Amino acid sequence: xxxxxxxxxxxxxxxxxxxxxxxxxxxxxxxxxxxxxxxxxxxxxxxxxxxxxxxxxxxxxxxxxxxxxxxxxxxxxxxxxxxxxxxxxxxxxxxxxxxxxxxxxxxxxxxxxxxxxxxxxxxxxxxxxxxxxxxxxxxxxxxxxxxxxxxxxxxxxxxxxxxxxxxxxxxxxxxxxxxxxxxxxxxxxxxxxxxxxxxxxxxxxxxxxxxxxxxxxxxxxxxxxxxxxxxx
Numbered sequence: 209x210x211x212x213x214x215x216x217x218x219x220x221x222x223x224x225x226x227x228x229x230x231x232x233x234x235x236x237x238x239x240x241x242x243x244x245x246x247x248x249x250x251x252x253x254x255x256x257x258x259x260x261x262x263x264x265x266x267x268x269x270x271x272x273x274x275x276x277x278x279x280x281x282x283x284x285x286x287x288x289x290x291x292x293x294x295x296x297x298x299x300x301x302x303x304x305x306x307x308x309x310x311x312x313x314x315x316x317x318x319x320x321x322x323x324x325x326x327x328x329x330x331x332x333x334x335x336x337x338x339x340x341x342x343x344x345x346x347x348x349x350x351x352x353x354x355x356x357x358x359x360x361x362x363x364x365x366x367x368x369x370x371x372x373x374x375x376x377x378x379x380x381x382x383x384x385x386x387x388x389x390x391x392x393x394x395x396x397x398x399x400x401x402x403x404x405x406x407x408x409x410x411x412x413x414x415x416x417x418x419x420x421x422x423x424x425x426x427x428x429x430x431x432x433x434x435x436x437x438x439x440x
Contacts, residue, residue: 217259220249224251224256224260228240228269229312231244232315233312236311237267237311237315240266267315271315271316271326271328272328274309275328275331278309279331291343291346292396294339295339295343295360296392298336298339300384300388302364303367303371303381306372307368307372313368313369333361336357339360340354341353341413343356343396344413345413348396350395350396351409353413359394359395360395364387364388364391367384367387368384
């Protein structure tokens with residue numbers, strides 16, 4: 209049976225992305241040239257431009273595909289019921305993925321464009337938001353969910369980039385573990401809330417489950433709890 213035009217286009221696109229991903233892993237961003245990609249994929253340059261617009265569009269698609277494979281692998285694994293341990297596992301996974309896919313990771317996080325947030329970074333940040341929310345619901349956060357997410361995101365990605373920049377024989381993975389523990393100590397508290405700010409963060413995280421409030425009441429309480437949570 210003859211293949212539909214849309215299916216054929218998707219097949220060509222998938223082939224080009226796989227080719228470009230291999231070139232990136234083997235030789236870095238400079239190896240992903242229009243000539244190298246079109247030759248390896250068996251297509252003409254106009255086809256590449258129709259599919260991706262330009263080289264930047266191709267690299268964005270390559271990054272998204274590479275991370276999609278990683279996310280699918282991560283989702284297959286069981287999550288630890290303790291959100292703190294879940295954070296440690298996620299941090300370790302990110303470090304391992306970054307070092308095993310250093311070209312892809314470097315392209316993602318060291319070629320950022322002001323005002324543009326890639327789908328990959330959005331998805332990564334969203335996953336961290338989930339963990340921060342779990343910590344808040346469990347009464348383990350001593351900072352706001354956003355503060356926790358921002359600190360974990362900035363530190364974990366920065367540590368991986370630092371390790372990638374080092375000669376392989378000089379990398380010490382204790383740097384990642386120590387950074388993880390430092391961040392956990394900075395954002396979490398003991399299981400039982402001991403401060404007003406911690407209790408406010410926990411209650412705020414659970415507001416969506418409160419059914420007896422009107423939307424206006426919930427909005428007001430949310431604002432008040434956030435003010436308490438940010439109190440020094």
